[in-house]
Amino acid sequence: MLYRIFSCCTLVAALGLTAPAIAAANTDHKTVTKSSAKKSTAAVSKAKTSKAAKTSKTAKKSKVVSKAVAKSSNKQITSRAIANARKDVSVSRALAMSSTLDNPGVQSVGVLVLNEQNGEIMYEKNADSLTPIASITKLMTAMVTLDAQLPLNELLTISQADVDTLKNTSSRLTIGTTLTRGELLLLALMASENRAAAALARTFPAGQAAFIRKMNEKAQSLGMRNSRFYDSTGLTPNNISTPRELALMVKAAHRYPEIHDFTTSSEYSFISNQSGRSMAFHNTNPLVKEVDWNIGVSKTGFINEAGRCLVMQATINGTPVVIVLLDSSGKYTRIGDAQRVRKWIETTSTSRLRAG
Template structure:
């Protein structure tokens, strides 16, 4: 009886101690998940199973479906009126009528969240946009994203939804694509629309890729009024591959602040069992 009581006390102490440690990680985002990809350990979670709009985090799935199709990366794709955002009326610097290699559109969609680029990738998929969206949902099912749904390739539609736990699977899967690792972490890039306007200069929508204190393998930001500001990453922290998912951060810099808090927290607790 004393042994059982002692065991209960040990479990209770470890559990409450772990919770106390996690409570010291003050994440402002409405939902979050921090996952060690090496040992499959969930370091931190907050509303991780709540289904939420994911905005342009969608483009990681867009990239995987595009790459899975093994289409020519050098094929020129022309931006058309069909690629113009008629739902949210978001702006784009890619003029209708301009043409770019498929790999350039993929890079812009990932690093700078270019919506016309993502729309054009879906439109030029074999079978068109509908077939592309079907492939997105099939891919989600295949990698275990059980509570996710995709309706477009850009993330402009708030019916693109997932949980933070599902998005950790999305990030982990996308990390196996070298093109996604390269394109999503490109700090800046320029393309030519093929007219007298000269080159268009783009920068990564995640400022952390330009921070030397971070070693980021995969990165994607997202924003919609319905989704708030979102950020997902795969990064090495204290030598460990860590997936970070942050959803619905309302402050302009909150998602960046949350990511930095996660990094600092892991580094300060690296020797402890729960990290």
């Protein structure tokens, strides 16, 4: 028994612990335990808070992603809607441009289709609207030149006065080029050469001002009450007329054999007295080369203010017609419109025959 007590005391002494120290140690152990418990609780609480925060962030991210997906989806839906709307518009335009028995489906702003045989207006659109007519003017230039009965074999020379200073258009007829009056008339009508048309007015015996006056007098005599001419080329937007009045001018021009020949020629070549080289000029209306077209008169025109224009006299399905197409947008629209008018006349003529 004494040995056991001694052993315990020896062990305690060896560890350097006294009774109070042991008590203190026990107290410290409890404190550490409590502190650890508190720390553990705090850690758990912090972990929960962190988890909650992460959950919240994840939720927010999820919401952001959802919004992004929704936005992307909305964009896709919007894009599809726009595409469908555009498709609908294209279809509507196509339907609007399609030919019917009452409408050839032309796109030109000003239109008149006249049956030259009986005077019937087959189709019209903005037929009485005044508009610049560009180089359609040159048909009047040709009639005034021919009415004056000036020698067509007389040699005329292009001068500085014939150069366009209004629109600054170019020309292959260089200053000093000498051609006959007939050749200049041909180039003015077929190739719409502005310097050629300017030279015709400048070399008029009574002068250029008198030539312009004759143009307006001729217009009045044809019943073109609202038409006005200020130059022989059509470069000025002040040269104005209407589809209805231009039909009168085309009908009158068709009575001149030279205008028929010159406006329907596909090309013309000559040797330049300036360069000694051959120069080839072509018709501005490609339809004159088409074998299935029977064209009596043709003239194109273009300046920005007038748009692209085309007037023709042609025989379609055995019927002589005058076609006036003004202010077409796009390089080929006026030609396409002429084709549509012809097809429309052929179709409606067949329909009328069947109905009869």
